[in-house]
Amino acid sequence: MTFEPERLGRSRSDLAEAMRTLRRRAGKTQTWLARRCTMSQTKISNIERGKLTPTLVDVELILNALGAEGAEAEEIFSLARTANTEWQDHWSSRRRGLDKKQNELARLESSSTEFRYFMLSAITGLLATPEYVRASIADVPGDQSKTVTKKLERQAILRDASKSFTFLLTEQAVRWPFLPAAGMAMQLDWLASVSRIPNVRLGVIPMSGHIPQMPLNTFTVYDRRLATVETGTGALILRDHRDVNSYCEDFDRYATYARFGGECRELLSDWAETFTRQRE
Numbered sequence: 001m002t003f004e005p006e007r008l009g010r011s012r013s014d015l016a017e018a019m020r021t022l023r024r025r026a027g028k029t030q031t032w033l034a035r036r037c038t039m040s041q042t043k044i045s046n047i048e049r050g051k052l053t054p055t056l057v058d059v060e061l062i063l064n065a066l067g068a069e070g071a072e073a074e075e076i077f078s079l080a081r082t083a084n085t086e087w088q089d090h091w092s093s094r095r096r097g098l099d100k101k102q103n104e105l106a107r108l109e110s111s112s113t114e115f116r117y118f119m120l121s122a123i124t125g126l127l128a129t130p131e132y133v134r135a136s137i138a139d140v141p142g143d144q145s146k147t148v149t150k151k152l153e154r155q156a157i158l159r160d161a162s163k164s165f166t167f168l169l170t171e172q173a174v175r176w177p178f179l180p181a182a183g184m185a186m187q188l189d190w191l192a193s194v195s196r197i198p199n200v201r202l203g204v205i206p207m208s209g210h211i212p213q214m215p216l217n218t219f220t221v222y223d224r225r226l227a228t229v230e231t232g233t234g235a236l237i238l239r240d241h242r243d244v245n246s247y248c249e250d251f252d253r254y255a256t257y258a259r260f261g262g263e264c265r266e267l268l269s270d271w272a273e274t275f276t277r278q279r280e
Helices: 007-024 030-036 041-048 056-068 070-083 091-098 098-110 131-138 143-161 171-175 181-194 241-255 261-279
Strands: 087-088 113-117 164-168 200-205 221-222 226-230 234-238
Touching: 007 041, 007 056, 007 070, 030 041, 030 056, 041 056, 056 070, 056 261, 070 087, 070 234, 070 261, 087 091, 087 143, 087 221, 098 143, 113 241, 131 181, 143 171, 143 221, 164 171, 171 181, 171 200, 171 261, 181 200, 181 261, 200 261
Parallel strands: 113 164, 164 200
Antiparallel strands: 087 234, 113 221, 221 226, 226 234
C-alpha cells in the first residue's frame, strides 16, 4: 500500500461506506451480520457510520461472513489498514501548541500500564533533565515555559507502581552532545538515578560487538495495543495489531543487546565522566 498522509483523515469514512455497501449488496441486515460475526448490532452500525474504526480482525470476520474476496476484499483491507494509522505532523502540533501535545501524551500514559520505549538518537522527555527538555524545544518560537512544565510533570508517572516501563537507548542517543558537556554529564547521572526506580527497566545498547539489526526509527509501544513511530517531520500512530506486534518483536530483539542494571549504570558513569573531563 502506498503511504499517503492526506488519505488518513478520509480512510474511516471510506471504509464505513465500503462496508455498508458490501453488506447491502449481499442483501443482509446489520442484525444478521452481527450474529454471524459474534458482534453487537450497535458495533456493526457504528462501523458503517464511521463512528468506530474496526480492527483488521473485525474486518476479516465481516468479509468472510459476506463472502467478499478478490480485489474487493483487498481494497477493503487496504482501507482498514489505513484507517488504523494516524499521522501527526510536527507543524500541526506546533500550531495547536506543544502543551496540548503533552496533554494528549499524559492521557495516553494514564490509560496504559506497560510501556516500551526505543530511543535511537535522543533521550525521551520522561527521562530528560529540565535543561535537556528546554533544549529539545528551543527552536520553537514563543514562550515554551508551559510546555517545559508539562513535560516535567509527566515524569511523575514513572513513580506509579501500577505501571511498568522499559527504556532502550542506543549509545548514540545517550552520548549525542545535545547539551554542553556539563549538562550532558548531569543528564547521564539522571539516567542512572531513574534506572533504580523499581518499576523502571532502563538499558543501553553500546556500539560494540556485532549487532546484526539496523533500527530505523525511535518508537514507543503502549500495552501491545498501539505504537507510535517518530520520523523527522512527525509521528505515525499505529493500531493494527500486526504493526504493533512487529514493533514489540523488534523491541525484544534490541533488548538482547542492551546492558541493564549495574552494567548499564557503569557505562553511564564512564560516559558521564568523559563529559566531565571535557569541561575541565
